[in-house]
Amino acid sequence: MRATNRLLWALVAALSCALPMLAHHAFAAEFDAGKTVTLRGVVSKVDWINPHIFVYVDVKDDAGKTTTWALQSLPPLFFRGSGLTKDVLLSNKQEVTVTANPAKDGTRAYGFMTKLSYPDGHVFSMSPQDADPTLRSGQK
Amino acid sequence: MTSTIAKHQVLAPAALAAAILITAVNAPAQTNYAAEAAKNPGAASKRTPRMADGHPDLNGVWHHFFGIGTIEKVGESFVVGGAFSPKSSAVYSAPLNDPKPEYKPEFVAKVRSLYDDQVREDPGLHCMPPGVPRLGPPHQIVHTPKQAIFLYADSTGNQWRVIPLDGRPHGTDPETASTYNGDSVGRWDGDTLVVDVTRLTDETWLGDNGLFHSRKLHVTERLRRVGDTIQYQVTAEDPEVLQKPWTLSRTLTLQPDALEEAAPCVDKDAGHYVTLEHHDNTR
Numbered sequence: 001m002r003a004t005n006r007l008l009w010a011l012v013a014a015l016s017c018a019l020p021m022l023a024h025h026a027f028a029a030e031f032d033a034g035k036t037v038t039l040r041g042v043v044s045k046v047d048w049i050n051p052h053i054f055v056y057v058d059v060k061d062d063a064g065k066t067t068t069w070a071l072q073s074l075p076p077l078f079f080r081g082s083g084l085t086k087d088v089l090l091s092n093k094q095e096v097t098v099t100a101n102p103a104k105d106g107t108r109a110y111g112f113m114t115k116l117s118y119p120d121g122h123v124f125s126m127s128p129q130d131a132d133p134t135l136r137s138g139q140k
Numbered sequence: 141m142t143s144t145i146a147k148h149q150v151l152a153p154a155a156l157a158a159a160i161l162i163t164a165v166n167a168p169a170q171t172n173y174a175a176e177a178a179k180n181p182g183a184a185s186k187r188t189p190r191m192a193d194g195h196p197d198l199n200g201v202w203h204h205f206f207g208i209g210t211i212e213k214v215g216e217s218f219v220v221g222g223a224f225s226p227k228s229s230a231v232y233s234a235p236l237n238d239p240k241p242e243y244k245p246e247f248v249a250k251v252r253s254l255y256d257d258q259v260r261e262d263p264g265l266h267c268m269p270p271g272v273p274r275l276g277p278p279h280q281i282v283h284t285p286k287q288a289i290f291l292y293a294d295s296t297g298n299q300w301r302v303i304p305l306d307g308r309p310h311g312t313d314p315e316t317a318s319t320y321n322g323d324s325v326g327r328w329d330g331d332t333l334v335v336d337v338t339r340l341t342d343e344t345w346l347g348d349n350g351l352f353h354s355r356k357l358h359v360t361e362r363l364r365r366v367g368d369t370i371q372y373q374v375t376a377e378d379p380e381v382l383q384k385p386w387t388l389s390r391t392l393t394l395q396p397d398a399l400e401e402a403a404p405c406v407d408k409d410a411g412h413y414v415t416l417e418h419h420d421n422t423r
Contacts, residue, residue, distance in 0.1 A: 026259050028417040030409060050267070050295045050405040074220060075295060076403040077206035084211050084218045104414040122216035128225040130217070 031101040031112040039098045048086045071113035169422035170223045172207035174234035177393045183368035196365035198283040202392040241386035254350030267405035271320035271344030273359050276423030277372040280399040293402035335361040348420045354380040368394035
């Protein structure tokens, strides 16, 4: 329980820092920021579309059945000049860990991706402090 | 390959998260105009280049829409930056001080209704072209002596307008349909390019938040280059629904980077809205 609470407060901290992002595109009308799911799988497809890109992750359950999660991310115009492209996301075939806020309407395997972590430790994250320790609590 | 799906239910933190979200929905509009100005220091005091005919040269990339968000590489990782990083968020919150259009009393309830239900009603949220004037100032201008071409990489897709500068009047063909970007003609008023726009469809809004208009909409844009900036002013007149003309102003700054093609807009969200939270996409 304590560990769970730590995780939840971490989510709140992430939300506080990512405030403007969450104001974008009626996030709260569609996704449940009060819940998070953690997935492990492989990025199988990317839709590079406005108003938000979608990253698809194939997640295999213990019985070997694969479910493809459709995960909304940020507007493609945000990625301009960053070096993070559809090809970069697709070319890494390692198993990734993804956290996401699920859909409020109960649609299965549909959510907003908050963080994508690779086994070597690098991430694509909605929280700036995930890659910049100076942004962690009290060190802005 | 193993998989884990762990769901974390939230109690007290959930309430706080919800409060944060509610605050976020009501947060002031963010834009990247000030951040773009910072990329070209002293832009307004630079020399104003001119075309061979003596008019100010408007060529250049002037704005990137949705530039409030950036993706930044830190080591091998990528994180969201710009307005979303505590280090840089302040510059994206510089207020634009846009006035609100004043509607005739009989239309106030309609605006309120569209505002309340904009998650469903806003054409721009569902990939329809924003149209003039909601499209905002030009992102890039290709300027020749005879015409100015305005290019836009909008979240709803790529848009363009060809604006003749040869003094021709608006088209008079009654069969010509009204369109999202209308019929534009340009003329010079001293150093200011004045673009007059008619034949605009009433399927668009003037801006976010339910600002509908009629087919009587008439738009005038004024662009005055000062050094590496353009003072852009747009006035919407709609005598059918507005009490008086509505004017917005933007300062554009010449940008060093190219305009990139916008990805196509595909509305995958429409069927998933459960509640009516919304926000601005100020252009």
